[in-house]
Amino acid sequence: LAKTTQPISMDSYEGQEVNITCSHNNIATNDYITWYQQFPSQGPRFIIQGYKTKVTNEVASLFIPADRKSSTLSLPRVSLSDTAVYYCLVGDPLPAAGNKLTFGGGTRVLVKP
Amino acid sequence: DADVTQTPRNRITKTGKRIMLECSQTKGHDRMYWYRQDPGLGLRLIYYSFDVKDINKGEISDGYSVSRQAQAKFSLSLESAIPNQTALYFCATSDPGQNNEKLFFGSGTQLSVL
Numbered sequence: 001l002a003k004t005t006q007p008i009s010m011d012s013y014e015g016q017e018v019n020i021t022c023s024h025n026n027i028a029t030n031d032y033i034t035w036y037q038q039f040p041s042q043g044p045r046f047i048i049q050g051y052k053t054k055v056t057n058e059v060a061s062l063f064i065p066a067d068r069k070s071s072t073l074s075l076p077r078v079s080l081s082d083t084a085v086y087y088c089l090v091g092d093p094l095p096a097a098g099n100k101l102t103f104g105g106g107t108r109v110l111v112k113p
Numbered sequence: 114d115a116d117v118t119q120t121p122r123n124r125i126t127k128t129g130k131r132i133m134l135e136c137s138q139t140k141g142h143d144r145m146y147w148y149r150q151d152p153g154l155g156l157r158l159i160y161y162s163f164d165v166k167d168i169n170k171g172e173i174s175d176g177y178s179v180s181r182q183a184q185a186k187f188s189l190s191l192e193s194a195i196p197n198q199t200a201l202y203f204c205a206t207s208d209p210g211q212n213n214e215k216l217f218f219g220s221g222t223q224l225s226v227l
Contacts, residue, residue: 038215043117043203043218044156087155103148103155
């Protein structure tokens with residue numbers, strides 16, 4: 001399983017863009033990169049998933065360089081409610097492989113007024 | 114996710130007691146999982162089940178057992194609870210029919226073993 005490294009914590013202010021970079025030097029050919037968000041006392045929630053280049057949805061963008069050894073989750077114009085822990089996962093999510101995604105320690109993002 | 118329900122939400126027990134945590138889901142997913150989360154750490158996989166007849170150990174299965182009573186129900190048991198099993202436990206489901214398989218989590222059960 002590919003190991004991931006991400007910052008332990010980040011502080012930001014309302015209205016700013018938050019970028020969290022995750023390193024995954026040993027990512028395998030079939031591995032996807034998935035990000036989850038977790039609020040206190042709740043289970044993690046899927047945010048975004050990608051394989052290469054850029055993926056964007058209504059919540060975030062995910063930037064993946066050509067070598068795929070890292071990825072950056074971008075949260076545009078954060079609000080106080082975006083304060084949470086963000087997990088970067090790397091693994092093969094395809095049905096035949098089963099769920100092989102492993103959670104690391106996550107990045108604790110604190111959005112200040 | 115309200116479609117994945119865990120009971121109880123909180124439980125305090127004593128060392129040596131048998132405890133069962135229950136999970137039920139209305140998402141119709143075949144795959145179910147039990148994770149454990151310790152303060153400041155990520156989630157670690159305890160057991161997972163890809164269908165009613167399938168049970169698999171995860172990273173940290175020692176001291177735990179599971180039962181998949183039906184597609185919608187997956188319970189986790191601590192046969193003889195010990196203090197280092199104090200943690201937040203999450204049940205999750207996923208749908209193998211999707212190419213980008215996602216996990217859907219319950220709200221968790223906070224277990225304290227004294």
